[in-house]
Amino acid sequence: MMAEQFSLGGSRPERPMGVSRRQFMRLSGAAGLALAGNVALRRATTAAQATPPAGGTPVGSAGKVTIYSGRNENLIGDLVTQFEQATGIDAEVRYGDTAELAATILEEGDNSPADLFWAQDAGALGALAKEERLVTLPDSVLDLVDTRFRSSQGVWVGTSGRARVLVYNTEQLTEADLPTSVLDLVDSKWKGKIGWAPTNASFQSFVTALRVVQGEDGAREWLEGILANDPVVFEGNSAIVRAVGAGEIAVGLVNHYYLYEIREEEGEDFPAANHFFAAGDVGNLVNVAGVGILRTASNAEQAQRFVEYLLGQDGQTYFAERTFEYPLVEGVEPGAELVPLDEIKGPEIDLGDLADLQGTLQLLTEVGVL
């Protein structure tokens, strides 16, 4: 698995290990310092300018596409390889943090090398949309996905979904102990037992939804209620699920799929499970990862092929089976443990709306959560 990831996008020739080591040894010696510097830099320049050879594979024969991906390579690297093999298009991927890549695209301006931006959350796509950096996608692509999971202006489309759930420690609690609504977590019996990650984008989308459903005051009340229960603050979902498994906390507000990833590593006896709230509860808000094509793309056609591939049978099946996410296109079933999307009735909010996000941040700051 690892080898595949590393060879990805790397059809360019690699230099033998020995050269670097020699340079390096020379560098370490006093006299060779300057010399090694020159050599290393010159070699480095050559490597950067080297062009990938055709190499007899179909990949690259149908052009290329440059993707900025906020999604982790371990999650989607294989899917990109599948796309290359299926289409012959050479996909070059720059991986990074979603928000940092969004900032990068904005800083690059008209010279951005990116054709397509694949974001972990809709907010980052909304930021690009606001600066008019994305083109309108054709209806044939947009119509594949429910209106809840795409841009209202048609400039980005969701590719896979994730539900907010309550992860709980199965040694401390059973399904019967758990609340039917996220609103019930303000009950004092949860004091000191809840983990959350207020800086996490998915959590903030949930709070935005809460503001829509319960109103500003309702959302504020809920946040203050949770704060009164001394929640344990985490940096991300993964840490929460681990802490729940370790028994540091009893329950945590997270996205549904982290549990399955950690279970793969920790083994089936990892003592944690996902709890879905009652149907229609705001606590099960569905967030999406999505893609948008840049206005400045020089390979717009290939970029669209990529979007179509992600929303096709192969792409959607990959999300269901490999990343444990929700497929967003009709006809591909989610994993067996998941509550079907139709039964999770989220509120009608625009996931990419930054004005709402700003409001959420302001509320979180005022209440003292951030």
Place this chain on the structure above:
Amino acid sequence: MLTLRPRAARIAVVARPDSSIEAGQRRSAIPRRRSVSRPPWIVLLPALLVAGLTLVPVAYLLIRASEGGSDLWRLLWRERTAQVLINTAILAVTVAAASSAIAVPLAWLTLRTDLPGRRFWATIAPLPLVIPSFVGALTIVAALGPRGFLQEALEGPFGVERLPEIYGFWGAWLTLTLFTYPYVFLSVRAALRGLDPSLEEAARCLGHGAWRTFFLTTLPQLRPAVIAGALLAALYTISDFGVVTLLRYDAFTREIYVQYRASFDRTLAAALALLLVAFAILLLAFEARMRGRAAYHRLGSGAARRARLVPLGVWRYPALAFCLVIVALSLGLPLGVLGYWLIRTLRRDEAPEGLLIAAQHSITVGAAAAAVTTLAALPVALLVVRYRTRIGRWVERVSYAGYGLPGIVVALAFVFIGARYLTPLYQTLPLLIIAYLVRFLPQAVAAARGSLLQVNPRLEEAARNLGRSPFGAIRSVTLPLAWPGIGAGAALVFLTVMKELPITLLLSPTGYKTLATSVWTSAGSGSYGEAAAPALILVLISAIPTLLLAGRHGGQTPRGDE
């Protein structure tokens, strides 16, 4: 006279760092100083060029921040801004102090005493530097967290169900101290090496014991090195994001990241980052006051020989215990946790091919950045040490501009410049190396500066009188003598570039994987076991330069070495 000099320096610490008495004394000691002369263009021009480069991030921040209106100031001057700035200041100062308290004894023990295995300790002591800060923090939490490995170990025999919270100030302080003390260690060790042993011998001859000699003679001589290292540790602390988020300390960088990550507000982020620059300048001014203006080089030709090792006697046991505890916490703990994660997940057959390529890439960028940054640091350090002009002081301060900033800010600055104005270079290795240079230059400058201070300018003058050009004199006399420090600086840059993330992710050629990005990818998808392999290789590779530095004597000069 020999014992007088350090004492003068010591008095200066207590009383008036810039006292005219001391300055007068120095002038009378070295009447024909060249230090007042104008710097030659061969030094000045490259130094100015380097200084210009380091201003790129600040220029970028000014451009971005200027887009904000009056609203910006309202947002900036919130009570919260002041609060997190104070939090960061407290953390920076305490981390710097604790790092020094660890590093000075460690450097002295490994270089000047008969501590068993001192070369081994010296080799591994700088290695914590290479552990990416978020990985270090992850392992600390895994080991020392409320329900971590330590708690598990204690639960059986002692029934401890929960350890006190590691999160917050103490956890962040401990973690940052453990991963930044090598800055002070390397700097002090280089200075100790360049120290003339005859000073200490004179002190011993005058009847001082080993302890008194250390505190009265050795320590004052090490002052610039300690301060330079402590400054690097402090600046690293204010720029760090990984440790403060994972250990949940409410530091300033978190505010900046919230702007980028949650609000996509580059204007407010830039304004906040400028505050951080201002804070770094404040730290630099403080450092300059602390540093004083004493001279630290020898008067005469000096003795080209080893320093006598101080026999530790029964003190060797506490000394060994000290080394062991520090290394166990800062290196053993993270490596142990990583190793445990690795073994637990070894069930998959993974071809090491990808890791070899990543390792090769890491070494390439690390070595290139170390070489280029060291070359760039030399004119700056020479200008500062040899020609005490106002321009030299400014160039040095400016060179720290990129260092107190979070990596993402420097990365975005070069994205901005690169994509818009240097398009052919954008996302190529040369621009990546330049960005590293801007980010890590102070490490090389501080190291070179410390060593150059110990080289008597008269030696250079002698070379000039014998017919060498200014450049020739520097090359054939000054640089070989200052090599231990310069080499330590190059090693520092190598280690820190190897672990660097934000700049590497945004500015490297597309698809160019390094060990650090491999660690990040695996940890980011929650696969800690998979992250362990590249992290362990990272540490192994980093051992090579520190091994060479610990084992070799600086260049051809057998001065005052073990």
